[in-house]
Amino acid sequence: xxxxxxxxxxxxxxxxxxxxxxxxxxxxxxWFRALxxxxxxxxxxLQVVQGYxxxxxxxxxxxxQRLAGCYMxxxxxxxxxxxxxxxxxxxxxxxxxxxxxxxxDLLDKGxxxxxxxxxxxxxxxxxxxxxxxxxxxxxxxxxxxxxVATKNCSEAFFICCAYSYDENCKxxxxxxxxxxxxxxxxxxxxxxxxxxxxxxxxxLGERELFKILAEHNISxxxxxxxxxxxxxxxxxxxxxxxxxxxxxxxINVKHYVQILAEKIxxxxxKFSKRVERKVTFHDPCxxxxxxKIYEEPRKILExxxxxxxxxxxxxxxxxxx
Amino acid sequence: xxxxxxxxxxxLVDAIERVVGSTNIFTEIFDRIPYSRDNxxxxxxEKFKFLPDIVVTPxxxxxxxxVVKLANENRIPITQSGGxxxxxxxxxxxxxxxxxxxxxMDKIIELNEEDLYVRVxxxxxxxxxxxxxxxxxxxxxxxxxxxPSSTIGGSLSTSxxxxxxxxxxxxxxxxxGLEVVLASGEVIRAGxxxxxxxxGKSSVGYDLAxxxxxxxxxxxxxxxAVLKIIPLPETxxxxxxxxxxxxxxxxxxxxxxxxxLPGIFxxxxxxxxxxxxxxxxYGGEVYGGAVMIGIMGDAKVVDYTRREAEEIWKKHGGxxxxxxxxxxxxxxxxxxxxxMIAGLPRDDxxxxxxxxxEDPTVNLSKLAQFLRKCxxxxxxxxxxxxxxxxWIYDQTSTLAAIMYGWNEKDEENWEKYxxxxxxxxxxxxxxxxxxxxxLGYDGRKVxxxxxxxxxxxxxxxxxxxxxxxxxxxxxxxxxxxxxxGLDELWGEAA
Numbered sequence: 001x002x003x004x005x006x007x008x009x010x011x012x013x014x015x016x017x018x019x020x021x022x023x024x025x026x027x028x029x030x031w032f033r034a035l036x037x038x039x040x041x042x043x044x045x046l047q048v049v050q051g052y053x054x055x056x057x058x059x060x061x062x063x064x065q066r067l068a069g070c071y072m073x074x075x076x077x078x079x080x081x082x083x084x085x086x087x088x089x090x091x092x093x094x095x096x097x098x099x100x101x102x103x104x105d106l107l108d109k110g111x112x113x114x115x116x117x118x119x120x121x122x123x124x125x126x127x128x129x130x131x132x133x134x135x136x137x138x139x140x141x142x143x144x145x146x147x148v149a150t151k152n153c154s155e156a157f158f159i160c161c162a163y164s165y166d167e168n169c170k171x172x173x174x175x176x177x178x179x180x181x182x183x184x185x186x187x188x189x190x191x192x193x194x195x196x197x198x199x200x201x202x203x204l205g206e207r208e209l210f211k212i213l214a215e216h217n218i219s220x221x222x223x224x225x226x227x228x229x230x231x232x233x234x235x236x237x238x239x240x241x242x243x244x245x246x247x248x249x250x251i252n253v254k255h256y257v258q259i260l261a262e263k264i265x266x267x268x269x270k271f272s273k274r275v276e277r278k279v280t281f282h283d284p285c286x287x288x289x290x291x292k293i294y295e296e297p298r299k300i301l302e303x304x305x306x307x308x309x310x311x312x313x314x315x316x317x318x319x320x321x
Numbered sequence: 322x323x324x325x326x327x328x329x330x331x332x333l334v335d336a337i338e339r340v341v342g343s344t345n346i347f348t349e350i351f352d353r354i355p356y357s358r359d360n361x362x363x364x365x366x367e368k369f370k371f372l373p374d375i376v377v378t379p380x381x382x383x384x385x386x387x388v389v390k391l392a393n394e395n396r397i398p399i400t401q402s403g404g405x406x407x408x409x410x411x412x413x414x415x416x417x418x419x420x421x422x423x424x425x426m427d428k429i430i431e432l433n434e435e436d437l438y439v440r441v442x443x444x445x446x447x448x449x450x451x452x453x454x455x456x457x458x459x460x461x462x463x464x465x466x467x468x469p470s471s472t473i474g475g476s477l478s479t480s481x482x483x484x485x486x487x488x489x490x491x492x493x494x495x496x497x498g499l500e501v502v503l504a505s506g507e508v509i510r511a512g513x514x515x516x517x518x519x520x521g522k523s524s525v526g527y528d529l530a531x532x533x534x535x536x537x538x539x540x541x542x543x544x545x546a547v548l549k550i551i552p553l554p555e556t557x558x559x560x561x562x563x564x565x566x567x568x569x570x571x572x573x574x575x576x577x578x579x580x581x582l583p584g585i586f587x588x589x590x591x592x593x594x595x596x597x598x599x600x601x602x603y604g605g606e607v608y609g610g611a612v613m614i615g616i617m618g619d620a621k622v623v624d625y626t627r628r629e630a631e632e633i634w635k636k637h638g639g640x641x642x643x644x645x646x647x648x649x650x651x652x653x654x655x656x657x658x659x660x661m662i663a664g665l666p667r668d669d670x671x672x673x674x675x676x677x678x679e680d681p682t683v684n685l686s687k688l689a690q691f692l693r694k695c696x697x698x699x700x701x702x703x704x705x706x707x708x709x710x711x712w713i714y715d716q717t718s719t720l721a722a723i724m725y726g727w728n729e730k731d732e733e734n735w736e737k738y739x740x741x742x743x744x745x746x747x748x749x750x751x752x753x754x755x756x757x758x759x760l761g762y763d764g765r766k767v768x769x770x771x772x773x774x775x776x777x778x779x780x781x782x783x784x785x786x787x788x789x790x791x792x793x794x795x796x797x798x799x800x801x802x803x804x805x806g807l808d809e810l811w812g813e814a815a
Binding site for chain 1: 360
């Protein structure tokens with residue numbers, strides 16, 4: 001099925017938004033807050049998409065550039081007043097899916113801004129968005145008790161490119177190693193054979209590249225007879241759980257907060273040290289809105305003695321990017 | 322002298338870019354398309370007809386003034402845009418030109434807690450302002466159904482209607498003053514009979530603030546507004562009271578109103594047809610009429626008002642549905658929009674339906690008669706009757722709304738809709754009402770209403786008076802030409 005054929009499946013979504021035009025999604029949209037122009041919001045872009053499908057808006061690099069600004073955070077989808085309707089009306093406006101398809105169509109036609117091209121090229125060459133050496137994927141774990149999966153493991157950690165390469169995120173992966181070893185969950189990874197889950201390729205509309213990455217990762221799991229994955233990143237979790245190819249491979253995937261919450265429930269994880277601090281929690285878009293995991297992180301925080309947990313004004317499904 | 326506009330040259334685009342910077346000017350087709358419509362119905366085939374030539378998003382009053390000056394020198398029309406939730410085409414650039422989106426000017430400049438006012442820029446959404454003020458312990462001046470998206474600037478320019486009007490007053494009553502950029506590029510302070518914008522009463526000059534309210538941006542660009550606020554009341558109660566028929570609903574409302582009980586901030590009334598439609602979507606029981614009554618203030622006052630009002634509504638056969646129903650009704654107050662698409666379940670909508678409402682102001686005594694006639698008209702045209710709703714604040718300013726749905730993609734329906742809308746509005750006028758309570762009269766822009774309809778409310782020389790005022794402030798007619806039929810009469814008024 002061609003991309004434009006797939007977009008036709010969203011005719012009702014487009015029509016609802018194009019005739020309603022309430023714009024309730026706009027004011028808290030991170031894309032809009034950055035640019036403050038109508039085309040950088042769900043209501044605006046869906047009018048543009050309508051024009052695109054009717055041939056009134058021609059494909060261009062600048063259009064792709066504008067679309068690239070969407071964070072795919074799905075705030076608009078949750079904020080849409082159609083959510084107030086009973087299920088039978090089936091009136092959800094799936095903005096993120098439409099944006100993804102238009103990006104794909106533009107990419108197919110050869111329109112990509114330089115930054116997007118560079119990122120996609122990096123993913124093709126070195127399997128991470130920054131073009132850093134593939135063989136260095138596990139460099140972050142040097143000196144840590146981290147094993148690489150063999151045929152004897154049924155479960156492994158799937159480590160996101162950011163946690164593997166980005167200096168700001170490596171700390172989280174390192175902490176996870178300490179934490180999971182402490183609660184007797186062996187920290188087994190897929191090693192440097194693992195590639196990017198493909199989330200970014202898919203969101204940017206590079207469906208072929210996503211397929212290549214996903215199929216590689218799935219075959220790696222099959223090779224080692226791994227049935228279950230634990231992800232640290234909400235993006236990995238969502239992609240492996242909900243996106244095509246991975247979804248069809250029926251991999252049992254959990255986000256690490258789910259494991260921790262289970263251990264707390266089972267009495268296997270208890271925080272002994274008091275932490276006298278006020279904290280809050282920002283629901284990640286792909287853990288919350290995409291995957292509907294809201295309670296587990298709160299359970300973890302509330303089980304830490306001394307900690308005062310305060311909800312932010314905008315939280316859970318309305319969490320701000 | 323007929324209207325004549327210039328065209329936007331590359332030189333002018335460059336000059337504007339020098340004023341606002343490259344990140345505040347947009348010329349691509351995809352950036353202009355979302356400005357071709359607002360929330361008003363459009364002929365589907367004309368959805369991209371009213372395109373601006375460029376979009377400008379100024380960040381300061383100086384930038385606004387410079388852009389307006391350049392536009393005036395080159396005779397380029399300027400249409401201002403806020404949240405684009407208007408239902409009459411007010412922010413649609415009928416003559417193309419410059420679309421000035423004010424949403425980058427969205428700051429709260431001053432919160433004066435001593436003298437109880439707030440100074441804001443026009444681009445802030447009503448909901449954001451309400452929330453920011455609530456956090457500081459104040460009740461904001463304006464809460465329309467479109468709050469999550471509509472802006473203060475848009476509400477001022479359309480003379481919007483407010484959920485809590487009974488306590489805070491209508492928005493236009495809450496304005497202490499404005500800062501306005503005139504077509505010449507001059508920046509003026511428009512107070513209430515004063516050049517001060519922080520005073521509610523004075524006697525030195527015209528009441529310029531009110532001149533610019535409800536002007537649909539035709540007299541200038543509002544760049545700042547000073548609005549009254551009140552400390553958050555101690556408590557708030559909502560009561561949804563149902564009646565056997567709509568007539569007794571209205572009788573009860575009128576009887577309660579005559580008592581002038583303190584703290585009642587809203588009476589939103591619904592007729593049987595409205596409830597039948599709501600029940601077909603959400604389930605529940607159909608009643609002959611209902612009213613949502615909101616009371617706020619000190620607990621003792623609220624208690625007193627509720628007891629007195631309850632006695633009256635019971636006398637008229639009213640039954641309070643209880644706190645749960647009432648809370649749900651109040652919490653869904655912004656969600657009138659999805660009702661439009663909920664015309665029918667998915668299988669029956671090929672594709673979904675468009676919904677719209679007419680909103681004449683009528684005297685309260687004429688409301689029941691108005692809605693009865695409207696239902697007949699909607700039925701005659703074969704549209705989906707969504708029922709009648711009324712926002713009642715006092716006997717003289719009832720917003721009477723009749724809602725109905727149809728398929729916007731069907732061109733034949735467009736013609737039918739225009740005739741239906743005109744007939745409904747005429748009912749309001751014949752009952753001594755005005756064309757619109759808060760949506761405004763700009764349908765001319767999108768081919769919905771003719772000047773004839775406006776002339777059924779105004780006499781021609783009265784309309785010409787509006788044109789004369791505009792000519793004095795905007796001799797080249799660049800500020801949102803096309804609203805209120807001003808363009809039609811431009812050549813006739815001396």
